Amino acid sequence: MSLIHLFRRCDQRCVFCSYPADGGVEAGVSLKDWLKELAAMPPGLVQISGGEPLLAPAGDLRLLLAAVGRLGRTAELQTNAAAAAGMEPGELAALVKALNAADGYFNVNFPAATAGLDYETTRTRGAFRKRLAGVRRLMKAGARVRLTHVISSLNYRRLPNFAAFAVKKLGGVSWVQFSYIKGTGRGADPRFLPRYAEVRPFLERALLVCEKNGLRCEVDHVPPCFLGGFYRLNVDIVKMKEGLPGPHLEEKAHVPECGGCRYLSVCPGPRKDYIAVHGKL
Numbered sequence: 001m002s003l004i005h006l007f008r009r010c011d012q013r014c015v016f017c018s019y020p021a022d023g024g025v026e027a028g029v030s031l032k033d034w035l036k037e038l039a040a041m042p043p044g045l046v047q048i049s050g051g052e053p054l055l056a057p058a059g060d061l062r063l064l065l066a067a068v069g070r071l072g073r074t075a076e077l078q079t080n081a082a083a084a085a086g087m088e089p090g091e092l093a094a095l096v097k098a099l100n101a102a103d104g105y106f107n108v109n110f111p112a113a114t115a116g117l118d119y120e121t122t123r124t125r126g127a128f129r130k131r132l133a134g135v136r137r138l139m140k141a142g143a144r145v146r147l148t149h150v151i152s153s154l155n156y157r158r159l160p161n162f163a164a165f166a167v168k169k170l171g172g173v174s175w176v177q178f179s180y181i182k183g184t185g186r187g188a189d190p191r192f193l194p195r196y197a198e199v200r201p202f203l204e205r206a207l208l209v210c211e212k213n214g215l216r217c218e219v220d221h222v223p224p225c226f227l228g229g230f231y232r233l234n235v236d237i238v239k240m241k242e243g244l245p246g247p248h249l250e251e252k253a254h255v256p257e258c259g260g261c262r263y264l265s266v267c268p269g270p271r272k273d274y275i276a277v278h279g280k281l
């Protein structure tokens with residue numbers, strides 16, 4: 001798995017952004033630089049992120065996706081999808097075609113099921129309406145879409161509502177990932193990091209809603225010991241079983257409470273930034 005940050009520019013100001021815009025001078029912001037970065041990457045999934053990648057020149061983004069496809073690799077285009085609502089139809093179709101040719105999918109940051117909570121989280125007026133329209137347009141154009149719902153102190157009590165919303169209003173998404181906030185970038189503000197124990201009952205109810213309605217889902221950054229019967233949905237388990245390298249090994253570490261845990265060999269532990277805030281599980 002490799003990650004290309006195209007640039008820092010973004011049209012939202014999410015409270016949990018782990019890579020916030022800083023307005024500073026950016027290196028590697030041209031197609032030539034992105035292609036060079038791609039060529040030097042280890043094999044596997046290519047994650048294309050920003051800032052907001054849909055703000056890149058459309059032709060450059062298509063050429064980058066074409067290069068990923070030529071290498072026989074899969075592209076994950078990370079986006080908040082708001083810009084997709086206003087994209088010219090031909091341009092949108094061409095983007096989806098290029099992504100599909102790279103066996104790719106959109107990974108859409110979708111933080112709320114209501115406009116009010118969306119605004120509280122993204123601090124961007126009108127983003128919810130545009131995002132909903134954008135995702136629907138992408139799916140209608142034939143794209144595969146994954147939703148990423150970042151869990152923070154702002155929204156964890158409403159996780160079951162989000163699951164119901166995804167089932168009812170966004171039928172057709174390929175899967176949903178519930179991902180606990182990373183304590184880096186803007187997300188380093190400890191106010192946004194709820195305790196796993198507080199999140200657990202709401203998350204379990206959300207996962208049950210998904211299960212009952214046949215919506216595929218997974219969980220990242222919440223350890224299996226806080227997932228009850230849904231522990232298999234933790235994405236680190238497969239990586240650990242297969243001995244894959246990756247950020248999960250650097251960002252997480254066991255703590256004294258992990259001693260004797262039945263998941264010890266398949267869980268890298270809680271995020272280090274979580275422990276820095278809360279001191280223990």
Ligand code: SF4
Pocket residue numbers: 223224225226254255257258259261262263264267268269270
């Ligand atoms: S290893 Fe630690 S964090 Fe992971 S499931 Fe066990 S107790 Fe929880």
